[in-house]
Amino acid sequence: MTDLLGIGVSGLLAFRRALDTTSHNISNVNTEGYSRQSVDFATRTPQRTGIGYFGQGVQVNAVQRQYDGFLTEQVRVHTALNSQLETYHTLASEVDNLLADAKAGLTPALEEFFGSVQDVANDPTSAAARQTLISVGEALTSRFNSIDQRFADLQSRSNRKLQATVDEINQMAASLAELNHQIVRAQGAAGGNPPNDLLDQRDLLLEKLSERVSVKTVEQGDGMTSVFIGTGQALVVGTTANSLGVTRNQYEPSQLDVTFGNSNTPITNLLTGGVLGGIADFQSEVLQPARQSLGRIALALGATFNEQHQLGMDLNGELGEEFFSDLTEVFAQPSGYNDTGTDMQFKAVITDVSQVTTSDYRLDYQGGNYSLTRVSDNTVVAGPMGSLASIPPSFDLTGILDADEPVGTQYSLGQFTLADDAGNSHTVDISFTKSAANTWDMSVVLDGDPGRYSETHQLVFNAGALDTIDGVPAGAGLLTLGTFVPGGGASDMDIEVDLSGLTEPSNALTGDTSVAESGLTNAAWAMEADGFHVVLDSGTSIANGDSFLIRPGYNAAREITMALSHPDKIAAASPVIAEEAYPPGSPQANVGTGMITPATLVNSALYQNETYSIQAVAQTAATADGTVGTISDADASSDLQYQLWINGTQVYTQDEADPVLADLDALAAAINGSPTNPGVVAYVDNGELFITNDPPSNNPVRIEERLVNTTGALNADDQVTGYFSGEVLNSGNPESDLLTLDSVTHYVVTDDLGNVQQGLGGAYDSNGTSIAFRGIETSLKGDLALGDAFTIGPNDGGIGDNRNMLALTDLQTTPILDNGSTDYQSSYAGLVAEVGTKTHVAKLNYDVEETMLDQAVQNRDAVSGVNLDEEAAKLMAYQQAYMATAKVITAADEMFNVLLGAVK
């Protein structure tokens, strides 16, 4: 009887537990993270009798959580991915919308700007058009600034989100550690039975954590779960939680990095998934490249527009100034981890915007060498090298000469070739100074000409080669430093070669390095890559392992401003003009039909704001080398004479006893200095002698050479070789030779004082001759008559000229960026498309990942989720069982009553 009652009671208790559990399931149907529970029924230990085992009813072994670790893990993985993509997509969409905005984007501002440039080109004297250009230029720069500001806003929003997320992660880590603790305790208290709801809470927390960052979990034997992030950083181990921190990027303080524990080392790029992964991806894939790209457009626009503008002439007749602020010098951002003693500062000077990429560059100092790494593909693009050139480069020769050197010793410091390694063209002033204390005589030999020494020299480089030294065409460009001649009372030498004029980064003095050992640094500008040079700006010390970040265009969009504010300063005109030297109708007017094309300035550094004249001249075959012109007399009478007649006048006489003319310069001097000069000028250029009429006329120049015997007839063997004819003149041959120069073969360039600019002239081709000198380019074409002349000089009063403005207009469609393949606007369109594509792809991935997550959740919920219909069925089932068991009690009761009744 008690058995029956006991069995019944066991059923009642068991089914009540089951009903409780089902109710619990139903109640928690909407509880987040809840896993449905079920009870494990089992038979109670049967009663052993002689006839076998009798069942003793039912008992509840455990309340089970319906849970699949793998499926839950899947949900976490997909949650992390989903959250990463969502964050990424949301942020990228903002950039996407910003760039393409018809009003706020760059395109309309660029269009309006170049439209205004054209308006000035259309009407270069209009003050209104000029004023508009200034205003529109300001609008353009502020558009650059404002887009960059929007990027900066996105950056700081990302930063705030990063900070907030890190805080949340830290809280969750702490909660997880606490839960671990509770679970172990609860499990112990329940005799090893799992605290289902606590486990659910922990899984939920892990899922929430996955929304923020990808995690890996490891179940420990004691019921605790350890959580790892990144590449194995232990966020939670047992009951201990570590925390993440936030620090400023080592190079870019405006950007935040995630750190772990007490370490300051950023682990941002080790983290994947979740909000943190999304932010990191957005910054590195969208925001930074977009800022670089936009900045690069600003940089290129500024640099190319400035360059062309500076080749123009403004309304005041002056060379154009910078139109936009100069953005070509970029400071290298030192790493926050650099040695505290490091004081060296570097900067990048951009020389060729077409080569500038959108990547960052890292300058490393390792093992005594500098190297430059392009971050985008992690390639070393320059270096390693032992030292970097500085600005200004200077040679310190202190103490390199020994005071014991005997008097009179020639001491050579070495020979340098003056050249510009980068092939640039510019004007450089250099100076040599010695300390007052020393008594050494210093000789600095420039281009083999000691007479040219002075304390300051002006060097003009043209396309890398030394063009002139102090206005005189240079030869090989050799600078011999030294040949110091001690003048007695010797003391240590202290000389400084000041090359502060080398403001451009790309100049170089290369040469003999033996001097370097004596303290002379060989200043080579070799740290060069992708259109910029890295130079030392200041400081003296650097430590091993120091690094610097160079971002060529990154800040350009933020920094670009108008440098020009006055409308008159807009350089619409070309500063040079080529004209015929004399107006038609004047006696010296050109006779030939030759035409000169309008001259343009192509290099302002070489330009000297002078008027040059190009003259059409006839080549002579004159030679003079110290041997030509020797008179040989058959007898010893010394009565022979060489006579040079030009245009019927005897201009030069050389007696037998006179020395011959040493060179063509002497011949030219003899003609030009002749008191009987019939109105001709002789020039020497490119090793040839030319003669023209002065004043110019197109009459031929007749040159006659004669050999005469001043006392009688010539003997048979009397002879001389003429300077001009090259013919032997003697009694047998004609005693004289007549040459007539009447056709133009060459041109010479003279300055406004009439001095021929040696080396600038050349042979004339009537089909077209390009002429380039001193930064000016022009060309001549057509038939020239002897004496025809053209002038190239300042375009005074040429304010209606719009040539430079047209050249500026052309910049709009000139492919400049990416090695001359993309113009500004295409580059911007490319940026829009790139961001668009990334956003588009992010959206696609996000959509896919959402489905995947959905699937994972569905799979997990298939196991763990509550189904109300199922619970209703269970409810009915357990209720029925409960009622049935109650019947057993009733039966036991009735049986008991029957028994009681029988006893009565």
Place this chain on the structure above:
Amino acid sequence: MRISTPYFQKAGTQAILDQQAEISRTQLQLSTGKRILAPSDAPVDAEQALEMHQALDRVEQYNRNADRADLRLKTEEGVLKGMETQLFRAKELAIQAANDTYSHEDRQAIALELKQILNELIELGNATDGNGEYLFAGTKTTTEPFSLDEQGHVIYQGDDGQRFLKVGENRTIAISDSGFSAFMDLRNGNGDFTAAAVGGNSGTGVIDPGSVTDYSAFTGEDYTIVFTQSTEAAVDPSGTTIGVITDDAVAPAVDNDLRYELIINGHAVPVHDEAGAPITDMAELADAINGEQATTGVVAYVDTEGNLRLANADNSDASPITVQERLYDGGGVALDTGDSMTGYFGGVLQGDGTATEVLGEELVFETSAADSYVVLNSASQVVHSGEYQPEAGIQFNGMTTNVRGEPGAGDRFTIQASRRQDLFTTMENLIAAVEYRVADNTENADFRNAINRALTDLSRAVDKVSEVRATVGSRLNAVESQKDVNEYFTLQAKEIISDLEDLDYTEAISRFNLQMVGLQAAQQAYVKVQGLSLFNYIS
């Protein structure tokens, strides 16, 4: 598979939310008419559309530029037309003035009108555009291009610059011509050479402007045509007949004292004495005559046929040239009858035993009847010569010209390669020519020569201005056609942009309807499905 109730509800809700998002997107597309709402919708299309927008904006700017070019060129064209009219009038007046029946006073009146025209031309040259910029000052658009110098001569103060405007992607159009290229850089004469009389000619020869008939022979050098008298002078190349002085062997035997000279215009020109060899080369004879040019005033030329010709060195000297041969004894004794020679000018000179000299017949060359000419180059070498026949003309080195009237011996005409001569100088020359006072036939010839020359130059000026005007016209056409090209491009670009950006309404509306139906279905399904629960049946 089990479906948990919350998932079941969430999935149903999510479906409705997704449908709503789609509908909202379509609605936005419909309300903006744009297919692409953000570049990420269609990155490639968005980039293309952006570039097309940029190109479109540029072309719109080009069109504005073209309108400006059009205006400016039309202004210039108008000014040039005015100039042309003035120059036509000047030409008409010049032709009138050349009429022989016009008196000096009539011509003065014409000169006055020509001066007016010159002033008018200067005014037109200084014309400005609507903005007050000088049209013809090159790039010095605020400098008055044409002004008078101290001598009253027109000078150009502008430069040779031109302004260009961009009217198409690869098309720039010049919208100005400098005064230099339009009015200063002109050639005078017939464009190849100028034929002119040297001042002071004694005859009445009037030279034609001439023309180049054979460019392959044309040298472009300067020449002088000198009118000369032909002579019968001759030499014997063998030196055996002409110029051989025979000394009669009367004692003292051969004393080499006979001399031969020419007396030209009364001045003795020593040729050679008995000891000298006879002249065998005509050039030598000419040299002998030219050696005394300073006293005789006569210059001798050897023409291309080898004939000796004489002319007054001073072309204003109209007196006849006289030539007489003389043989005489240097010792002052009488010539023997056997002393004889045949002179180069044909005289047979024979002593008569009494006179100390024997003279040949005096030859007189009348200047008014120059019968031949020689053409000299700049080195005074004879390059061409011929008999003067007024109708036949003078042809040499590819050039043809003619001298009409009666040129005198020694009269000179120059043939110069065309030089630069500006339009205003041409007008000044014309006025000077018209104002020339004609007193006699010689002066009339000078007048004719001057006015012919001025007229020829004026034709060049008219041609030049017309040419510039034609250039301006062709630029106007080019601007017009570029505008058409731009227009066409604009249409194309708009079409492409529309294809890229614009919404296909039919597609969008049908999509919208479909999406609405979808949403409705989802909503209804949700309500129906959620209504089903087992609990409904538990009572």
